[in-house]
Amino acid sequence: MPGPPPLGLPWAQAEAQAFHLQGVSHFARAERSAAKSRAALEAPSFLSAEQARLHAAHASLCAEAEHWWQALAANDEETVCEAVNTAFSDNPAAGCAVGVDGSVLSVVMRQQDLDAMPTQTPGLTPSGRPTLKNLTKRDRTLWWLTSMGSNIIATLKEGFATAPGITAIDLAVLTRLPDTQLLGFVAYGRWTRQAVASTPWHEPEDALRFLDIGQDVACSVTTTASGTFSSKIKPLDISRTAGLQDLLDHGQEDPDTPEPSLADLDISLGANSTPSGRTPTTGSDPYRIRTFAEWQSDTGTSPISPVLGTRPRNHTASRPRLSSPARPWCCRKKPGKEYTSRSPSPERTST
Known part of the structure; x- marks a missing residue:
């Protein structure tokens, strides 16, 4: 009976980080750092739980295969x-x-x-x-x-x-x-x-x-x-x-x-089937690896990361606003200079 696929800590950390970083902005550095820290803390527990579950599934399959072989030989x-x-x-x-x-x-x-x-x-x-x-x-x-x-x-x-x-x-x-x-x-x-x-x-x-x-x-x-x-x-x-x-x-x-x-x-x-209508069926994969969200749901942990839902930092609040001038720059008068209105040229006056 083939054994379960090998799992390592890098895989568990990647799964945990992908879960905790969902919905966190790339510019929210503090929130991303907190999410990565929590992922690093929960990854070993997630890895241990998955390894134990897969080894238990392998032991159950071996026992079932042994029972099937004994029945076939008998x-x-x-x-x-x-x-x-x-x-x-x-x-x-x-x-x-x-x-x-x-x-x-x-x-x-x-x-x-x-x-x-x-x-x-x-x-x-x-x-x-x-x-x-x-x-x-x-x-x-x-x-x-x-x-x-x-x-x-x-x-x-x-x-x-x-x-x-x-x-x-x-x-x-x-x-x-x-x-x-x-x-x-x-x-x-x-x-x-x-x-x-x-x-x-x-x-x-x-x-x-x-x-x-x-x-x-x-x-x-x-x-x-x-x-x-x-x-x-x-x-x-x-x-x-x-x-x-x-x-x-x-x-x-x-x-x-x-x-x-x-x-x-x-x-x-x-139809290449038995007279009773039974046809060979293939069951689900016993070595299917759970996602991090499924593991949290099965263990009773809240699937929502604490960094999610926090109010993101307002990066535009401290930006200085440029005051707009009361009048356009082209309409401002320079001090000490006289301005006269230009009258239309006589040549351009219509008769």
Whole structure:
């Protein structure tokens, strides 16, 4: 668990000064000096309080993480399902953990529909020019089956990596059947951690090994007498699996019905969320540093600085005022000099 960010006295002094100098004029030297003095006195207390609070938050997180890990290792159902569903949330084929029985995890996976697969593939003409070739029904089904095998193996590996106490996974694959366009299960089985870990996965064809390494594996795509895969996806007989049969018996295709339905499960898996609607959330930052004003408010200290609200010094009160003359300087008479009024020139007198 990462520790809290380090804090120092310079940071605390800067926070305290910024608070106490709010509203103080730059020309009020006495008030600014008093504000800085009080900030220097309160900064150590502010720093100690924040350090103690952050260390307490770190200790609480460590205890919570230890409790969560113990529950995950002990295969607590709620803890395991939440952790696994969080890991599944970004998978192309959405998966959902629905329960834990001892050390066995049950998962439902939503495979892409066959009708959503491309019908053409890149190819070359006899002359060597690039073109698009139409896929045969058998090749298209094999492509879909290989994609499903890859998604199954990826889901199994991620589930085992997330839950260390799980030794086996019961997985069922949900998709829309191409003939009826109804939701149904096209593959299910049990795969152990040992079987998945000991199998090499290097080539694209290795994805089809999910049919060989699992226990009681059933798949809608069967093998013909010639050893090739069939071109038709048939509905599975799930009467041997009580949980899947119960879901089909009571499931409805209408998502507006009040009862849980296959449509609801399909929507939930398509949205990369759990069927109950729980989505992973991120809490607030436990290491968020309080401001100086918040610290004063929490400790009961008045958040208003005593230097605020004081009457600023009147710097203009002592300035001498220049007395204005009674008459303009141009109209003043100099002593000992006679002034006569000038009469207009005769030449300028109008006739």
